[in-house]
Amino acid sequence: MPEQLPADSVGLVTPITQTFSEPLLLACGRTLPSYDLVYETYGELNAQASNAVLICHALSGHHHAAGYHSLDDRKPGWWDNYIGPGKAIDTNRFFVVSLNNLGGCHGSTGPVSIDPATGKVYGADFPLLRVRDWVSSQARLADHLGITQWAAVVGGSLGGMQAMRWALEYPERIRHCIVIASALNLTAQNIAFNETARRAITSDPDFHDGDYLAKGTYPKRGLALARMVGHITYLSDDGMDEKFGRELRAGSFVLGSDELVEFQIESYLRYQGDSFSGSFDANTYILMTRALDYFDLSREYNDNPVSAFSHSQCRFLVVSFSSDWRFSPQRSREIVDALITAGKPVSYAEIESKHGHDAFLVPDQRYRQVFSRYMNTIEV
Amino acid sequence: MPEQLPADSVGLVTPITQTFSEPLLLACGRTLPSYDLVYETYGELNAQASNAVLICHALSGHHHAAGYHSLDDRKPGWWDNYIGPGKAIDTNRFFVVSLNNLGGCHGSTGPVSIDPATGKVYGADFPLLRVRDWVSSQARLADHLGITQWAAVVGGSLGGMQAMRWALEYPERIRHCIVIASALNLTAQNIAFNETARRAITSDPDFHDGDYLAKGTYPKRGLALARMVGHITYLSDDGMDEKFGRELRAGSFVLGSDELVEFQIESYLRYQGDSFSGSFDANTYILMTRALDYFDLSREYNDNPVSAFSHSQCRFLVVSFSSDWRFSPQRSREIVDALITAGKPVSYAEIESKHGHDAFLVPDQRYRQVFSRYMNTIEV
Numbered sequence: 037m038p039e040q041l042p043a044d045s046v047g048l049v050t051p052i053t054q055t056f057s058e059p060l061l062l063a064c065g066r067t068l069p070s071y072d073l074v075y076e077t078y079g080e081l082n083a084q085a086s087n088a089v090l091i092c093h094a095l096s097g098h099h100h101a102a103g104y105h106s107l108d109d110r111k112p113g114w115w116d117n118y119i120g121p122g123k124a125i126d127t128n129r130f131f132v133v134s135l136n137n138l139g140g141c142h143g144s145t146g147p148v149s150i151d152p153a154t155g156k157v158y159g160a161d162f163p164l165l166r167v168r169d170w171v172s173s174q175a176r177l178a179d180h181l182g183i184t185q186w187a188a189v190v191g192g193s194l195g196g197m198q199a200m201r202w203a204l205e206y207p208e209r210i211r212h213c214i215v216i217a218s219a220l221n222l223t224a225q226n227i228a229f230n231e232t233a234r235r236a237i238t239s240d241p242d243f244h245d246g247d248y249l250a251k252g253t254y255p256k257r258g259l260a261l262a263r264m265v266g267h268i269t270y271l272s273d274d275g276m277d278e279k280f281g282r283e284l285r286a287g288s289f290v291l292g293s294d295e296l297v298e299f300q301i302e303s304y305l306r307y308q309g310d311s312f313s314g315s316f317d318a319n320t321y322i323l324m325t326r327a328l329d330y331f332d333l334s335r336e337y338n339d340n341p342v343s344a345f346s347h348s349q350c351r352f353l354v355v356s357f358s359s360d361w362r363f364s365p366q367r368s369r370e371i372v373d374a375l376i377t378a379g380k381p382v383s384y385a386e387i388e389s390k391h392g393h394d395a396f397l398v399p400d401q402r403y404r405q406v407f408s409r410y411m412n413t414i415e416v
Numbered sequence: 417m418p419e420q421l422p423a424d425s426v427g428l429v430t431p432i433t434q435t436f437s438e439p440l441l442l443a444c445g446r447t448l449p450s451y452d453l454v455y456e457t458y459g460e461l462n463a464q465a466s467n468a469v470l471i472c473h474a475l476s477g478h479h480h481a482a483g484y485h486s487l488d489d490r491k492p493g494w495w496d497n498y499i500g501p502g503k504a505i506d507t508n509r510f511f512v513v514s515l516n517n518l519g520g521c522h523g524s525t526g527p528v529s530i531d532p533a534t535g536k537v538y539g540a541d542f543p544l545l546r547v548r549d550w551v552s553s554q555a556r557l558a559d560h561l562g563i564t565q566w567a568a569v570v571g572g573s574l575g576g577m578q579a580m581r582w583a584l585e586y587p588e589r590i591r592h593c594i595v596i597a598s599a600l601n602l603t604a605q606n607i608a609f610n611e612t613a614r615r616a617i618t619s620d621p622d623f624h625d626g627d628y629l630a631k632g633t634y635p636k637r638g639l640a641l642a643r644m645v646g647h648i649t650y651l652s653d654d655g656m657d658e659k660f661g662r663e664l665r666a667g668s669f670v671l672g673s674d675e676l677v678e679f680q681i682e683s684y685l686r687y688q689g690d691s692f693s694g695s696f697d698a699n700t701y702i703l704m705t706r707a708l709d710y711f712d713l714s715r716e717y718n719d720n721p722v723s724a725f726s727h728s729q730c731r732f733l734v735v736s737f738s739s740d741w742r743f744s745p746q747r748s749r750e751i752v753d754a755l756i757t758a759g760k761p762v763s764y765a766e767i768e769s770k771h772g773h774d775a776f777l778v779p780d781q782r783y784r785q786v787f788s789r790y791m792n793t794i795e796v
Binding site: 221222223224225227228229231232235236239240241257258260261264265268271273276277279280281282289298299301302305306309329330332361 | 601602603604605607608609611612615616619621637638640641644645648651653656657659660661662669678679681682685686689709710712741
């Protein structure tokens with residue numbers, strides 16, 4: 037708990053839940069008859085409604101991106117390093133909207149919600165979503181808030197994919213697209229890690245084909261394992277070595293056997309897995325990783341990203357991190373190359389970092405400078 | 417089944433089981449009262465017993481490195497590409513010994529064996545082993561075969577660690593040490609992947625703290641998952657993309673939900689996991705990954721690999737592969753640098769390959785040339 041809230045914090049924030057009663061046709065062909073989206077806002081919408089910034093979250097993210105829910109909170113929102121007064125996304129200038137995506141497990145309609153058609157929890161029957169479904173539902177949230185055009189849509193990782201999809205689906209509704217540590221699609225290796233995570237969940241006997249809530253169980257072991265796999269891919273090899281190395285918990289080898297945890301990295305990973313599995317829904321995790329796998333920006337443009345981006349009308353900032361091997365700088369350069377070839381305005385920065393894919397969340401001077409300066413060029 | 421055995425095959429081979437009745441004191445402090453080792457030999461031991469080559473296997477390997485067990489075999493031994501008449505390890509010149517390590521599950525004493533003290537299967541009670549224990553037990557096999565000194569000890573990955581340990585523990589018993597796709601120790605990331613694999617096994621309810629055989633169960637799901645994780649790390653990102661890319665099994669998205677397998681890479685990984693889990697012992701997998709984690713060539717030499725190698729008397733060949741990210745070329749260069757600084761004779765080759773860590777098993781012209789030419793310099 038902070039003694040008092042930091043001066044550069046957006047302060048105390050309260051999530052808002054909005055119900056949308058108009059049915060939403062999804063990419064998979066099914067329709068959600070109605071749905072809730074939970075979101076937070078930071079800063080003030082100006083009179084022309086020209087200063088709105090949408091934050092799109094990544095795999096395990098949610099609407100609480102900045103500030104505190106109460107004075108007892110030990111931690112602020114997940115992107116508090118970059119959202120606040122005077123920060124990169126400066127809430128003195130921008131009206132920031134951050135939502136929990138459809139299919140999430142933090143208040144928006146998802147697998148843990150009640151299906152109005154049956155009166156029971158959706159569970160495994162919740163429809164498969166794609167990034168374009170999130171963009172559609174976000175556009176309705178913009179309508180509701182009176183935002184005709186976003187000053188910027190911003191996202192890291194899976195969030196960057198949403199930002200790019202916005203630029204193609206609603207070219208007239210976005211002035212700046214900010215794509216951080218992302219890619220045009222997943223590699224086979226990315227998909228392989230996701231599939232391993234899903235398999236960890238689905239092969240847990242407590243998963244019950246996704247109907248664990250109805251059965252009164254929970255695939256905690258499977259979800260913890262899934263998170264362990266994911267977590268390794270978020271960090272860099274060098275970063276892990278610097279933080280943990282081959283350090284032993286007991287100082288020397290114990291060489292015991294039962295549930296032996298010899299190395300610091302082992303206990304760290306177990307902790308990460310266990311704490312995540314106590315706070316996240318397994319069906320949501322499967323749904324989010326599927327959305328990642330399916331995302332392929334240029335698939336419907338003959339696999340040509342230049343054709344895809346030719347539909348965009350906004351400016352782009354693309355940022356990558358040197359030690360990110362999940363979405364390496366090479367993957368960001370593919371985005372930049374396609375934008376340049378399509379004749380679209382793009383700025384690109386590759387940030388030196390030891391933090392791997394997680395670098396997009398971590399404080400870093402050059403990243404902050406690049407991000408701030410770009411955001412400051414946005415007219416509101 | 418080959419119509420007839422290839423001309424460059426060692427042909428039909430028969431494993432031999434040797435019982436060692438003298439107790440073996442292990443690094444963990446426990447003693448194995450007696451044990452079996454199963455091994456194969458290819459070629460003929462010469463009169464001076466100066467042409468013997470020891471093959472050390474990797475994580476999931478075994479004694480069957482070359483040739484066929486019967487004319488019905490669909491595949492030869494795991495390193496048949498490099499062992500045989502006229503091959504890199506030329507059985508016209510060398511007498512090759514390939515064993516299943518202690519703790520294995522292919523015939524040598526291990527967790528699936530009967531503990532003579534209890535009359536029951538060892539299971540989880542089988543002692544934890546370290547690379548030095550394997551080297552000790554291999555030295556006894558050499559004694560039994562009348563081999564005072566190996567012409568070469570050869571291994572890839574975990575096998576390379578055994579070869580290096582031989583050079584330090586029995587410097588007078590090894591003339592050439594051949595270390596392929598290996599490292600002085602594991603990084604935190606390597607350990608993290610191993611820990612995830614172990615956790616997959618131990619969190620399978622059928623694992624029963626390792627006593628699954630006594631309970632009549634088997635942690636098949638956990639072992640399949642462990643293998644999936646491992647398998648991703650054996651391949652390279654580029655290699656996977658070339659082989660699988662984002663190819664869809666059905667040609668287009670199915671967007672179903674139950675146990676959906678959309679991408680080729682998903683079904684490939686599942687197949688690998690399932691087939692492995694039907695043929696490998698879970699306790700052995702845990703034991704082997706632990707031995708990998710513990711291995712640290714220079715730990716007892718003040719973490720100084722130069723001091724460690726100063727004890728060696730043999731020549732070294734070190735080989736790495738460009739796309740191996742499990743044990744990258746950087747890790748092999750650490751070995752080479754330490755050897756040079758210690759004033760030891762070493763040859764080093766970095767082979768261009770898309771096959772990742774698995775490259776040490778795969779046919780490749782330059783690798784074969786380097787390997788063959790080095791082996792041909794060995795006087796017998």
